[in-house]
Amino acid sequence: MKYFPGGGHIPSPKLRVRFLSDEEGQALNRLVKRSNDPTVARRAMIVLHAFLGFSPPKIAGRVLWSEDRVRRVIQDYNWVGRDALYPKKKAGARAETHP
Numbered sequence: 001m002k003y004f005p006g007g008g009h010i011p012s013p014k015l016r017v018r019f020l021s022d023e024e025g026q027a028l029n030r031l032v033k034r035s036n037d038p039t040v041a042r043r044a045m046i047v048l049h050a051f052l053g054f055s056p057p058k059i060a061g062r063v064l065w066s067e068d069r070v071r072r073v074i075q076d077y078n079w080v081g082r083d084a085l086y087p088k089k090k091a092g093a094r095a096e097t098h099p
Helices: 022-034 038-051 056-063 067-080
Strands: none
């Protein structure tokens, strides 16, 4: 919520996920049930809950993530699509192996 000097607040606009086709919905459902990566499964669950009309605070309570993170997942999915569900590999030092 945004606050302004008058002492009240302006509710943030409702965040919605874009329309999902039947195939997209089934693919997301499969990801939730069968993904080996818990992050991908949780992100797919967020998108499905948003499509069903749940608000970001309610989704955040169900998946135990912050509201900001839930909003970011929904926005990324709206912009990028299914690729937004997969974590990006970050550059870093490789683990050293010693013989």
